[in-house]
Amino acid sequence: MMFSGILVKHHAALKNIAIAGLLVLLGLNVGENYGFALFDINTTNMLHFERFGLLFNSICIFSTLLFVMLSGKDVEKVGNYTAEYFALIFFILCGIGIVTSYVNLMMLFIGIEIISIPSYILTGSDKKNLKSNEASLKYFLMGAFSTGIMLMGIALLYGTSGTFLVERAAAQTPSISYLEAMGLLLLFISLSFKVSLAPFHFWTPDVYDGAPTVFTSFMATIVKVAGFAAFIRLFESRYGSMGSQTERLIAIVIVLTLAFGNLTAVFQQSVKRMLAYSSIAQAGFMLFALFSLNDAAKEGLILYAAAYCLATIGIFAVLVKMEDGTFEGFNGFGKSQPLLAGVLTIFLLSLAGIPLTAGFFAKYYMLASVVKTGNNLGLVIIAVLFAAVSAYYYFKVIQAMFFKDGDVSFPAVTSRFKYLMVAVAAVIVILGIFPNLLLQFMYF
């Protein structure tokens, strides 16, 4: 929310302070969700906080909290600027607060930029590593390019409506003009870029691969799902007037994304890169929310965001500590670290969408939302087939961990870390059985 930006300025300190700050934020957020706002600032048509955004925000903050708790130590290992890294993470969080609740396109633009610029920096933060440098530059160039496209879109939208307000712009033009359509399309494209939808996903694997693993974890999860919140908010009010061509376009993008993400992930040797591709595939699934844009879609997106963030952060928390990030690196992990291996298995199962994990209901809601729109059953079938493909590469990790022999060099971890991981796994399982525990926040 608003205050995150102000708060974090003073909290660019060490991990524990970060945790404290995040707890405070989370508390404020949840409180606000229940209607206890501490401050009330007149946002003058810039931001609007409602359930969906707040809940989304809470999830992001909670995930960040987990991220900091699980991987905080690893952040410190990246370089000499620990405090700065945390600050950047908080800046991003501030941006997320904005994009989950903007009503003005200007806020969208600024929010996206606040997310992007620190991301470029975090990507390049491992200055000794050429891969990191390269990833950073790639990310930056392509990101700036997509920003240009976004601005073009906003400009065109403004051209037709004379306002930057999302809602009013929609109200004024019942039948859509070419200019507006082009504007929306360009916006769609640039946001697709941000959440890495095919065919605008090309930056993702390289950047995620090149960035320091711990930041990949952050970017691939929290930053990405925030993009979807922005997506939803943008198209929520405009969708109805956009016509069947757009629906078809989104369908094509979904299929492409699923295909690119899943198929390319199959061949990867490095777990990190595999996760990068899988994050593309997951984005394809999340795009269903945009495709159908109904209650189920929103519920599903929330659940998806939670399930995906928790599981991916968990996996990355282990991956960060691994010396060998390839699949072979995991050989024999089940023997040396049975508990962690078990927990990782739950995470992977969740990503694959196996029942009894949150991932299942997430996917379920997504598919349900599509079915609810009518007869787009072909799309559902394609989606489930690709989900089967996704099981293929997620289970490769499980196979390596449990069924293959090998020596894993894995540093000793604190029992606190282990308990936390177990707790995360427990949350995933509980959400997998009772998704309502989370979704009830949407309605009360």
Next chain:
Amino acid sequence: MIPVLLILVPLISGLVTLFLRQEKVSKTWALFSSVITLAIAIFGAASANTSGNLLAFDASWVPTLGARFTFGLDGMGKVLTLLTAIAFPVIFASTFKNRYSGSNAFYGLMLFSQAGLMGVFLAMDLLLFYFFWELALIPVYFLCSRWGGERRIAVTWKFFIYTFAGSLLMLAGILYLYYQTPDHSFAMRSLYNIELTQRGELFVFWTLFIAFAIKMPVFPFHTWQPDTYEQSPTAVTMVLSGVMVKMGVFAVLRWLIPIVPNAAVRMSDVVIIFSIIGMLYASLIAIRQDDIKRLIAYSSIAHIGLMSAAMFADEGVATQGVVIQMFSHGINVIGLWIVADLIEQQLGTRKFSELGGLAQKAPTLAILFVVMALANVALPLTNAFVGEFLMFNGLFRYNHWMAGIAGISIILVAVYTLWMVQKVFYGEARTGVEMIADVSPGAKYMLITLVLVVIVFGVYPQPLINLTNDATKILAQLK
């Protein structure tokens, strides 16, 4: 109350087992808890339907979705929970001597899969059913991949992906169904009353049926099965072929035919023809196998083919036969696996070309195996006869020629089963088989128990038949 117990007892004891590090303790505990489950299942099967909450359970689950925790124990459920409950103690006891590294995980996963199976047979809510459907699969995947044979990883992998893809298709079908119910729920009752367009019915039919067909497996979706059976540890193979393949059959009877009866009728010719092709095909292939496990696997495909054909014959008789046969086949095939396992454990081979003359060294084993083999052939006065008799009967009512062609398989089953008996037990004893000891007490008593079940239900099948009556009633109501 009983349904919940049937699921919770294995689930919780499975969790407990994970923490029992000592091999002996975890084994004993698993056996113990499975016996308790068996007691509950017998009590449940013996209870009358009228006793209120005893056999049913209902609680809120995901209200926004309309999904509920609804469990119920009807006749068909009774038969299959009973089978599941019998299968696990038998498996545990007969493989008591086998050693598994990390036995706590092994037995824990076994119990989890039992809980999943129970859930599948008890769920009266489609989403819940799907849940347990997967829950039963995952532990088995781990069991096979961890404790299986040499090629286990690749083989189980295929098995998993294959069935998982099927499940996901089913999920698509479930979703579609969900939005077609008037009250947006997964409850069996509202699904049974659903009215779909012709296209909708066909869509649901195929998405669900393919999932079930992969699980059963029906030709041509069966190729995962022989490899998986061959590579899995035998205890798991017993679960797979004894109980798990019944999930597919059960699901067709419970969730497919009643929900989309018109599509089922329209597609019955196709399904039956494929099933019959599968029966003959699997039987012919079985004749050429050189491995006990593979032979039993193909034999299992042939048997399942008959069930699949009979289910779609749209005849009450056949349906009852299918339910009975699910039970009988489960018992029989577990018996065969026990023997196969004993042989493999002692001699280290399953190849016919390396076996022979075991009857001289292990007469008791030979006799018990022959009885099981004869049950596999569905000789009268064994339990399988009743089921096959009813199934063929129904199939015959459906179409005389199809029944006739399908009947060829009862000739072929004799060919390959007796061939197996002959190759393994008869003839001159080969070098290398001398070291076989006759059957160990644990396995022996289990086999004797199974043989008794085979014969008792073969001679007096009426209790089983009575349990299956309501399966027919449901179908009859739909007509």
Next chain:
Amino acid sequence: MSQLAYLIPLFPLIGFLINGLGRNKLSKSLISIIGCGTILASFIVSLLIFFEVKQPGFRAVTVHLFDFIRVPAFNIPFDFQIDQLSSLFLLIITGVGFLIHVYSSAYMKEEAPQHYGRYFAYLNLFVFSMLLLVLGANYVIMFIGWEGVGLCSYLLIGYWFKNNEYNYAARKAFVMNRIGDLGFLLAVFWILQKLGTSTYSEVFANAANFSTAEVTGITMLLFVGAMGKSAQIPLYTWLPDAMAGPTPVSALIHAATMVTAGIYMIVRSNVLYSMAPGTLGFITIIGLVTALLAATIAIKQNDIKKVLAYSTVSQLGYMFLGLGVGAYTGAVFHVMTHAFFKALLFLGAGSVIHAVHNQQDIRYMGGLKKHMPITHITFLLACLAISGIPPFSGFFSKDEILAAAYAHNPVLWIVGVITAALTAFYMFRLYAMTFLGTFRGTHDQEHHLHESPSAMTIPLIVLAVLSVIGGFVGIPEVFAPNAHALANFLSPVIVAPAESHHLSHATEYMLMGVSVGLAAIAIFYAWTRFSKRPEIADATGAGKMLANKWYIDELYDAAIARPLVAFGGFLNRFVEKSGIDAVVNGVGKGVQYTSNKIRLLQSGQVGNYILMMVLSMVLMILLIFYGHNLTPILNKVFK
């Protein structure tokens, strides 16, 4: 008394259980006492029941045990039915069965105790199944027995399980029986579907509900069952191979009882068969051809048991000929007499084999007459009986069938008589080569030649007596009007009258004369030829054809068994592994391949990435703004 019918199968079952479970602990003598005693008990009960049934005005009694399969569509009770037909078969089964048990106790003396116990257990189980078959009050119970005897036959043929040849023979017998069983089963389904019951009384009462096509179909299918069980063309080849089992088994199962189950079943269903003239015609032809074919083969066989086996096939063909022409009583009559003399022949053969230490080839026998007087005499009597020489039992029963055949169609009669002559010829060839002339075996064997113990000879004597006098229960009308006791006895069960009544007495005398004359000539020729110049050399030319059984086994092997196995191999190798499984794996490989290719798009070049982005933007704009023309196509894909 007839309410106690359940005791009849119960005794053998108990015997089976005791002998089967206790075979390691019980002594041989105890085993044999239990084995024989239980059958004797059954025989006594059967006898008592027979006397009750024999009383005039006896109506069929049904003994209800429990409901076997009760489903909404139909109910199959586990019922026994006592009537004239079943009580007659009960006597044959238990009576002959008892004798053979007694005989076995001596014949199998040298077996190890546990195998001895196994043998008697199997034998008891067989009797149990056979009793079930004839006692069952509906087709399903009959089928249970029907399969049960098949099983026991399998078990007993493969009794010496170390020998793989025997195992193959056993399996062949079972599989061929199964082919027949399938037909039987389908017929039962048909009846059940049509009438909702399989109980005889109800089926026959409602037989009128069947259309001609249906009844023809049902009877044909039932006959297929009979073909398998009673070894008719084309399913007869198992029976000669079944001689692998111990000789008493051949006597009991493959001569006296099991193989006649087909006859029993058809006689039992005579109501249906009478409605299906087409089927009867078919049966006639099959029976006749089988009789002739088997007889020709028997001429050139050198294995003592094989000769008898083909003879059995041939005689069974005779019986079916009788059934085909409607002489149900005649067929049953022949079953009965055949049971006597064929059991006797087999037991005699067993006695011979016993004496010459498991030598079965008649070329290495000869001159046993003086060493084994009892066996010789009884064997001779049996040969005369089977050759149809009056007044032995075979004459009467065979004559009745031939007379009926003549009445039906003289051509049938001609072939029948030729077959009868052939029968006489090969039987006396066998007799002459075994008992006449000089011994041709090794010196060692000659030294040990001896008469069998009394446990074996007594059954021989009893059966010989029966073979001689057994024919008088069915004296034809030409000799004494209304003296056909069997026909009178069975008349409540058999509704269709035999056609032989149309023949004049003169014709009948003529027919008898011709057949007996031909048989006598054949006997004379065989006797003189083979007692002096036994046929030692391998057959050549047409004889070789016969010796090799018309190459029918080879034909089956080449036309059915091998192609099937090869087809299985083809399916296994090509369809399964390279076909279906390859497709399944191909999906996986396809994914991998696409993955590998798509991966290359990720070239690492920012320029390429942006280029692709721009290109896709162009395409998207095209789609959105110019995509209306694509609508119909896309609708198909996504809707």
Next chain:
Amino acid sequence: MPIEYYIMLSVVLFCIGVVGVLTRRNAIIIFMCIELMLNAVNLMLVAFSKMHHGAEYLTNPTSTAGTDAQLFVFFIMVVAAAEVSVGLAIIVMLYRNTHSVDVNFLNRLKN
């Protein structure tokens, strides 16, 4: 002036920027082309601002309609400045390590 002229001008400028991004390989020049794209957008926004303002102006001379677009342009410039500082820092960092700013050499990460 007809607004279409401005639209066309901006679009052409924008597309020249895009072509620049596509064809040049010097990271700095690519970056400059992106700045060109941003400026094209700015120009368009200002033109739209005046267009909307003009529509209001006729009826209400004190209207502030269209101001938001000009402010947006202002923000774009601000953000661009921030972006430039970061972007140039990244480029410099890379240059220090590789002594090149050619994007075609950036292919350690692929497939």
Next chain:
Amino acid sequence: MSTTVILFWFLSALALLGAMMVLISKNPVFSVLWLIVVFFAISGHYLLLNAQFLAIVNLIVYAGAIMVLFLFVIMLMNLNSNTEPQKNTWLKVAGAIAGGSFMLIMIDVLIDAKDMQTKTALIKEGNIGLIKNLGRVLYNDYLIPFEITSVLFLSAMVGAVVIGKKGEAPNQ
């Protein structure tokens, strides 16, 4: 043809020419200079459109600060004319075609926009472009974005420090 029209066409031509030259120039320094020309032309357009404040800001921020920064970096790196060693003509042609078709298609679409065909941009009247008006709106309605931009700047600052500070030599 009024002065403004002449100016419009002149500035447009200048902007396009400058943009093309940015593209074509081999020497990055020339590119920068041409870009500055473009910025000047655009500032001229702003003036024409009565957006005086933006015109000035554009000159100061873009031409003055940003471009100088660019120039500075280029000089620092000593990037002279032949800094693009191997030419990938295929990529260039493809890029040009793609960009060109993008342009054509956008123009085609936007020309068809019916609602824009009658509208004009007000050239001389109106004073919303003045600082007074802008400032009022900025500090009333756009206070929050303004504040939040500070976060943006802060992050850019932090980032520049993190990235720019000289670290150890690369180990690859």
